[in-house]
Amino acid sequence: MAVETAPMTPDSALSASRKNEAIRARIKRRYSAERRFRAYGIAAILFGLAFLVALFSTIFARGYTAFQQSTFTLSVVLDQAAFGSSAPTPSELRMADYTKIANRAIQQALGVDPNNKADARAAADLLSQNADTQIRKIVTADPSLVGQTVKVDVLAHGNVDSLLKGQFDRSVAESRRKLSDKQLGWLDRAIESGILTKKFNTGLFTYGASSKPETAGVGVALVGSLYMMTIVLLVAVPLGVAAAVYLEEFAPKNFITDTIEVNINNLAAVPSIVFGLLGLAIFINFMGIPRSASLVGGLVLALMTLPTIIIATRAAVSAVPPSIREAALGVGASKMQSITHHVLPLAVPGILTGTIIGLAKALGETAPLLMIGMVAFVVEYPSTPMDAATALPVQIYMWATAAERGFVERTAGATLILLAFLVVMNVTAVILRRRYERRW
Amino acid sequence: MLNVEPSSLQRATAQAPHLQEPKVVAKDVSVYYGEKRALFDVSVNIPDRGVMAFIGPSGCGKSTFLRCINRMNDTIPICRVTGKITIENEDIYDPSLDVVQLRARVGMVFQKPNPFPKSIYENVAYGPRIHGLSSSKAELDEIVQKSLERAALWKEVKDRLNDPGTGLSGGQQQRLCIARAVAVNPEVILMDEPCSALDPIATAKIEELIDELKQNFCIIIVTHSMQQAARVSQRTAFFHLGVIVEEGNTEEIFQNPTDKRTQDYITGRFG
Numbered sequence: 138m139a140v141e142t143a144p145m146t147p148d149s150a151l152s153a154s155r156k157n158e159a160i161r162a163r164i165k166r167r168y169s170a171e172r173r174f175r176a177y178g179i180a181a182i183l184f185g186l187a188f189l190v191a192l193f194s195t196i197f198a199r200g201y202t203a204f205q206q207s208t209f210t211l212s213v214v215l216d217q218a219a220f221g222s223s224a225p226t227p228s229e230l231r232m233a234d235y236t237k238i239a240n241r242a243i244q245q246a247l248g249v250d251p252n253n254k255a256d257a258r259a260a261a262d263l264l265s266q267n268a269d270t271q272i273r274k275i276v277t278a279d280p281s282l283v284g285q286t287v288k289v290d291v292l293a294h295g296n297v298d299s300l301l302k303g304q305f306d307r308s309v310a311e312s313r314r315k316l317s318d319k320q321l322g323w324l325d326r327a328i329e330s331g332i333l334t335k336k337f338n339t340g341l342f343t344y345g346a347s348s349k350p351e352t353a354g355v356g357v358a359l360v361g362s363l364y365m366m367t368i369v370l371l372v373a374v375p376l377g378v379a380a381a382v383y384l385e386e387f388a389p390k391n392f393i394t395d396t397i398e399v400n401i402n403n404l405a406a407v408p409s410i411v412f413g414l415l416g417l418a419i420f421i422n423f424m425g426i427p428r429s430a431s432l433v434g435g436l437v438l439a440l441m442t443l444p445t446i447i448i449a450t451r452a453a454v455s456a457v458p459p460s461i462r463e464a465a466l467g468v469g470a471s472k473m474q475s476i477t478h479h480v481l482p483l484a485v486p487g488i489l490t491g492t493i494i495g496l497a498k499a500l501g502e503t504a505p506l507l508m509i510g511m512v513a514f515v516v517e518y519p520s521t522p523m524d525a526a527t528a529l530p531v532q533i534y535m536w537a538t539a540a541e542r543g544f545v546e547r548t549a550g551a552t553l554i555l556l557a558f559l560v561v562m563n564v565t566a567v568i569l570r571r572r573y574e575r576r577w
Numbered sequence: 578m579l580n581v582e583p584s585s586l587q588r589a590t591a592q593a594p595h596l597q598e599p600k601v602v603a604k605d606v607s608v609y610y611g612e613k614r615a616l617f618d619v620s621v622n623i624p625d626r627g628v629m630a631f632i633g634p635s636g637c638g639k640s641t642f643l644r645c646i647n648r649m650n651d652t653i654p655i656c657r658v659t660g661k662i663t664i665e666n667e668d669i670y671d672p673s674l675d676v677v678q679l680r681a682r683v684g685m686v687f688q689k690p691n692p693f694p695k696s697i698y699e700n701v702a703y704g705p706r707i708h709g710l711s712s713s714k715a716e717l718d719e720i721v722q723k724s725l726e727r728a729a730l731w732k733e734v735k736d737r738l739n740d741p742g743t744g745l746s747g748g749q750q751q752r753l754c755i756a757r758a759v760a761v762n763p764e765v766i767l768m769d770e771p772c773s774a775l776d777p778i779a780t781a782k783i784e785e786l787i788d789e790l791k792q793n794f795c796i797i798i799v800t801h802s803m804q805q806a807a808r809v810s811q812r813t814a815f816f817h818l819g820v821i822v823e824e825g826n827t828e829e830i831f832q833n834p835t836d837k838r839t840q841d842y843i844t845g846r847f848g
Contacts, residue, residue, distance in 0.1 A: 390654065460691035464754070466652065468704035468761055469681030478703070479693060 203550025206338035207293040235269035265292035295543040350543025361526030368435025377446030405444035413508025428510035429525035438499040449491020453484035486573035493566040503530040600625035600795040606660035630806035633816030647683035684758030690750035692742035704761035728756035748779025
């Protein structure tokens with residue numbers, strides 16, 4: 138170019154040095170802009186991390202105590218007199234006054250005179266109201282124990298549990314406390330002698346709903362969630378994969394398929410409570426499936442997960458390079474063969490990832506389940522998906538609204554359980570993706 | 578090139594190899610992509626047991642025409658083909674003809690090596706398996722070995738048949754793709770710029786292989802390299818803007834082109 142080849146006059150040398158200066162200034166500005174941009178990015182990440190840490194640490198701090206439960210280890214006297222005979226009939230076994238047996242045991246352990254009505258009552262109040270059921274279970278399982286004295290772990294009352302977990306304020310005036318000075322004295326002695334200890338709380342995983350925190354657990358909710366996840370897998374995965382493969386590989390490109398495509402994407406963004414309403418209208422009111430059944434919950438969640446699975450599958454299928462399809466068609470495979478033999482196997486990791494993430498989303502979903510009545514007080518395990526059940530997040534929701542101190546830690550504890558499931562599922566998705574990811 | 582067997586030497590020197598009974602005959606073939614017309618009434622006779630090269634600048638329609646011969650264009654929804662193409666006097670666009678059967682008769686090797694992400698063995702065995710060409714494992718093993726031998730790859734891979742085909746080098750992958758095409762025993766093999774992604778050494782191997790394969794197959798190759806066309810083919814067709822400008826024996830096309838455009842192209846004045 139003419140400008141470049143022009144001879145260097147003092148004039149142009151000056152302008153060149155000026156130009157250099159301008160360039161240098163610009164470079165400096167560019168570098169500082171880049172540094173600023175990076176700083177913003179790091180700040181954003183730190184901000185997010187800080188919230189995450191705060192969230193997890195508060196949940197953990199509140200929830201870890203839920204995994205322990207205060208238990209009295211009592212010597213329970215199974216006096217023949219209480220059962221009517223030395224070889225009681227099953228009905229005699231069932232009808233025996235276990236509350237009395239349990240109360241005797243705690244009174245004896247704490248050294249309380251059973252004839253002093255007030256003291257006896259106060260001592261009995263330290264036991265969970267579920268204590269009789271616990272002893273009954275042991276005796277009905279092994280009737281030969283009648284007439285003997287056995288060591289039994291009996292749940293302590295929720296207030297006692299709070300005391301052991303340091304959640305009880307002794308400085309409050311006695312009249313406004315849930316435990317009297319006398320009771321506290323007994324308990325301190327019991328702790329010292331080792332009959333009152335904290336044990337791992339298996340009940341949290343096995344019990345169903347209860348108004349008493351010490352006998353409330355996520356057992357029923359876990360079973361309900363398991364049923365629902367199974368139904369989601371069975372319904373949403375085949376439907377979703379079939380729909381996605383058809384849309385991606387077979388469907389003609391026209392107005393109808395375009396509309397369907399747009400609406401599937403819209404469906405993924407529909408608030409979940411709307412799916413709950415849909416489930417209520419169709420599955421319960423129209424089809425007559427019982428309320429609160431995990432079948433309804435599973436179907437609703439399947440509908441909700443369907444768009445996620447379709448979108449993930451379509452992405453996975455379209456990510457398979459066309460050269461693979463051409464190669465298969467080139468050796469004389471039919472379209473169907475090229476898809477089932479080559480495209481789908483290559484798309485499986487993507488499909489799995491989408492499915493697991495969809496399932497994880499469904500597992501944590503609460504709103505639609507409230508609409509279909511899964512927010513129920515269910516004590517008995519559901520034996521089929523047609524029985525009433527609850528789900529993990531709904532259980533958390535219900536406990537969060539309960540008043541007793543013991544439910545606060547249970548709410549956080551159940552949240553930890555739910556989070557553990559979600560983390561496991563997401564990690565599985567990541568591992569699967571890493572493991573089966575193919576490069577071309 | 579000189580150590581080929583006498584019969585093929587004869588064919589190569591013959592004026593018009595087997596043109597009296599061409600394998601593939603195209604008559605007035607036109608291709609439309611939607612509104613746009615890509616090929617204009619292309620007619621050509623392609624001999625059996627020989628190599629036909631399609632040359633021409635990019636976008637001239639040679640690949641489009643090649644993909645008409647195994648109806649690969651069917652996979653493009655907006656693509657429409659008119660005219661008539663016959664293989665051994667059988668119209669391949671006859672509605673009663675099964676396109677899957679056609680593709681078993683007309684194999685294809687693509688521009689970029691595209692082995693399945695499966696084992697070397699599975700790559701070659703896939704075609705015979707879906708077409709039911711073998712009744713036993715031993716028979717399938719034999720087909721795989723023979724196909725790999727024909728693709729001059731057997732010696733290099735015989736100890737690692739279970740390794741993934743994608744782990745081979747580019748040239749080996751392309752020969753694997755040729756073995757895969759050969760395994761179903763096609764009559765015609767279409768090659769769409771098979772060496773464009775390969776280095777000169779791998780290219781030389783493929784060319785040598787094409788020379789071998791032409792004894793048994795009708796090979797049609799699209800290439801951007803005029804040297805390659807000159808080296809491997811007996812007949813050449815020069816495509817330009819969707820028409821065949823000139824078609825004839827390779828030697829004549831390269832030494833005595835009758836059309837000005839052909840001359841300009843092979844001397845490198847455009848393209």
